[in-house]
Amino acid sequence: MLIGELAAATGMSRDTLRFYERRGLITGERRPNGYRDFPPETVPWLQYVRTAQALGFTLAEIRQVGEELRGAPDSAERLSALFEEKLRIVEARMEELAAVRGELLERVGAGCPLG
Incomplete structure (x- = not known):
C-alpha cells in the first residue's frame, strides 16, 4: 500500500x-x-x-x-494493566489541577499579589 x-x-x-x-x-x-x-x-x-x-x-x-x-499471548491483560496505570496518572493530575483551581478561586477578586 x-x-x-x-x-x-x-x-x-x-x-x-x-x-x-x-x-x-x-x-x-x-x-x-x-x-x-x-x-x-x-x-x-x-x-x-x-x-x-x-x-x-x-x-x-x-x-x-x-x-x-x-504477538504477546497475554496482550489483553497487559493492555488492561497499562490502562490502569494511565488512569492513576490521570487521576493524580486531576487532583493537582483541582488544587490549582482552588488557589485561583481564592485569589479571584482578592487583589492578592502572586507572592
Whole structure:
C-alpha cells in the first residue's frame, strides 16, 4: 500500500504518516522507485494509535506498548494493566489541577499579589 493509499484509508495526511514513520510507529519498505510500501495491517494499527492518543498516551508510549503487545499471548491483560496505570496518572493530575483551581478561586477578586 503506497503512502497516498494509506493516507486515504486512514484519513491522515502524508506528512503525519511520514512523521509516524520517523518516530518508529510504522514502517514501510522502499520499492526500487523509492516509494514506500506499507503492509495492509498498518491501517488498523494507525486506528489504534489515534485511539491511544485520545486516551492520553504519548507516541513514545504507544510505540513501546505496540512492541510489547505484538504477538504477546497475554496482550489483553497487559493492555488492561497499562490502562490502569494511565488512569492513576490521570487521576493524580486531576487532583493537582483541582488544587490549582482552588488557589485561583481564592485569589479571584482578592487583589492578592502572586507572592
